[in-house]
Amino acid sequence: MVNPRDRLRPAGRRNPVEAIAQQVTERVVDLLVSALDVNELAARIDLNALLDRVDLNTVLKQVDLNTLLDQVDVNAVLARVDLKPLLDRVDVNDLVSQIDMDALVERTDLGAVIARSSGGMGTEALDAVRSQAVGLDQFVDRWVQRLLRRKRPTPPAPSALLPAQAEP
Amino acid sequence: MTVQPAVVSYQGHYAGSVSRFTAYAIDLVVSSAVFSLALAAISYGVHIVTGHNVNWNRSNIVVAVLFVLWQFVYFGYSWAVSGRTFGMAALGIRVVGTDGSVLEPRRGVVRALVFPLSFLLFGLGFLGILVQREHRALHDLIAGSAVIYSWDARAARLRFLARQADLAPPP
Numbered sequence: 001m002v003n004p005r006d007r008l009r010p011a012g013r014r015n016p017v018e019a020i021a022q023q024v025t026e027r028v029v030d031l032l033v034s035a036l037d038v039n040e041l042a043a044r045i046d047l048n049a050l051l052d053r054v055d056l057n058t059v060l061k062q063v064d065l066n067t068l069l070d071q072v073d074v075n076a077v078l079a080r081v082d083l084k085p086l087l088d089r090v091d092v093n094d095l096v097s098q099i100d101m102d103a104l105v106e107r108t109d110l111g112a113v114i115a116r117s118s119g120g121m122g123t124e125a126l127d128a129v130r131s132q133a134v135g136l137d138q139f140v141d142r143w144v145q146r147l148l149r150r151k152r153p154t155p156p157a158p159s160a161l162l163p164a165q166a167e168p
Numbered sequence: 169m170t171v172q173p174a175v176v177s178y179q180g181h182y183a184g185s186v187s188r189f190t191a192y193a194i195d196l197v198v199s200s201a202v203f204s205l206a207l208a209a210i211s212y213g214v215h216i217v218t219g220h221n222v223n224w225n226r227s228n229i230v231v232a233v234l235f236v237l238w239q240f241v242y243f244g245y246s247w248a249v250s251g252r253t254f255g256m257a258a259l260g261i262r263v264v265g266t267d268g269s270v271l272e273p274r275r276g277v278v279r280a281l282v283f284p285l286s287f288l289l290f291g292l293g294f295l296g297i298l299v300q301r302e303h304r305a306l307h308d309l310i311a312g313s314a315v316i317y318s319w320d321a322r323a324a325r326l327r328f329l330a331r332q333a334d335l336a337p338p339p
Contacts, residue, residue, distance in 0.1 A: 105329040124331070127324035130260045134175045134317065137184020144298055154301040158268030158314055161180035
């Protein structure tokens, strides 16, 4: 046996035979390691069998997540995240269509902002006249359809202005 | 004065008879007023330059021809350039191609040229606005055009809600 502490001892006080043995051992270990194919060795190991023997729950119970998270620099992580591809995958139109704008305007200060920034009495009157005209249009149209006893629904809008039909 | 939520869903739909006739009535008033003002301006100019008074007689054939020409310019130019007249802009409607595309200037001019045809036979040409499936009058069928709602009803609805929210007492 070679005592590793012997290296720390001055060369003058070391046994010459031990020194030779030390050198031979180091050389043999170097040769052995260089001759060893680590990939071959790893291929022979059955990792599944090894992992089956590991109780991950026990391991995880021993992990202190708070300590781990304290060591994580969230800003550095976020700086490395490329948000553009992520945002490209978000369908903003779908997201916006799910917003109830009526409720949003009624419940937030957004209503006051819009009211102060857009239109005056003229715009208000014009909106009302247009709205009333549309209502009367629909009223007249319903009666005409009834008088003509039309069963097939009439096209509501020109083809290019109709919303795209969903693919089957 | 309310803006009902239902009107938002009619954006881009074929415009109905009330909107179209109201728009035409506004156009008739506006174009006649502009024509009268123009005649008054000409009379004033002639009086300043020559000292003579010019009285335009409505039954005068020259005035009638000028009025018809002015009507053609008023409607034809408006439809060819922007697809809508002053009255149509006020009512938020617009002339488009049959497929809903922007009206070609050529079609706008044709529409103005054949527009008087709809007045023939006691205005039977206008009956299409009421009974035709796409609310197209005779001049629409000839010119290959249609009239749709083009005003931003969604923005109008938001403005209405905003006013309501602004007027409501704080909780």
